[in-house]
Amino acid sequence: MTYIAKTDWKQDDPVTEVDINRWEKGIADAHAVIDTMQPMIYNHETRIKALESSLANDLRDNLFSFDFASTVGLKIEAGWLDQANAQLVIK
Numbered sequence: 001m002t003y004i005a006k007t008d009w010k011q012d013d014p015v016t017e018v019d020i021n022r023w024e025k026g027i028a029d030a031h032a033v034i035d036t037m038q039p040m041i042y043n044h045e046t047r048i049k050a051l052e053s054s055l056a057n058d059l060r061d062n063l064f065s066f067d068f069a070s071t072v073g074l075k076i077e078a079g080w081l082d083q084a085n086a087q088l089v090i091k
Helices: 017-054
Strands: 079-082 087-090
Touching: none
Parallel strands: none
Antiparallel strands: 079 087
């Protein structure tokens, strides 16, 4: 059953056994959903880590040197000239 929140509390409303049982049921239902999803989350985390490690230890942080003697097949989609460090930065 979906948790139904009481959103119309008034300053002097009494908190009843029914209210507390509804809260406890909502908490229990939320934990049941988390427990059901946890294996899927761990699986995705494992897959993401495997993909990241297979990308040459995360290419974004590696530096490569090329002389560009041949530009056959080279396609640059984004980048800029870093004049201070005399390098072409390619994304």
